[in-house]
Amino acid sequence: EAAVTQSPRSKVAVTGGKVTLSCHQTNNHDYMYWYRQDTGHGLRLIHYSYVADSTEKGDIPDGYKASRPSQENFSLILELASLSQTAVYFCASSVDWGGSYEQYFGPGTRLTVL
């Protein structure tokens, strides 16, 4: 069965500190995504990747960097964490269903910036 795992599952960070969120998938999917979820805003795309060693900006990339060192791993990096980045972060991978893409999500990481 498809599996996307995220670590850590929760984290408390200090303002101005560096935070790295990790994602690992065993689906053999080429496409991977990072979303943040805030109450009332649904899921907003931060960064995504089609292939290892390449990343693309999503709708809200400011303040975030992404790294895709291999097909299986995709990281989200907050170089200088801010209070506004407190949210739940989801990683997903996707597969092509004849031109449409179903996304498989991880369990999420709850990030609190103090």
Next chain:
Amino acid sequence: SQLAEENPWALSVHEGESVTVNCSYKTSITALQWYRQKSGEGPAQLILIRSNEREKRNGRLRATLDTSSQSSSLSITATRCEDTAVYFCATDKRGSALGRLHFGAGTQLIVIP
């Protein structure tokens, strides 16, 4: 503004009743997907309905798609307590990067025992 939007924002039903969540979208699509997110979990896909399809079923779930009015609905029959979740519609967008989905803010459904 969001490319997809569910309504109502929240609703509750009693177990065994049927319920419908609606979605409106603002772009030309190749497919629309419905996802469910239970508390403390990531979203999981329920149904994918392509632009040339009008209806799709998956067990107690039925999705419809009307491309002329740019709307979709997700109906759940014989609801169960475990159907309590947030329901999202998500659209791709013709001509945009492959694999990108645009999610609405979701509808919170509570099924009362």
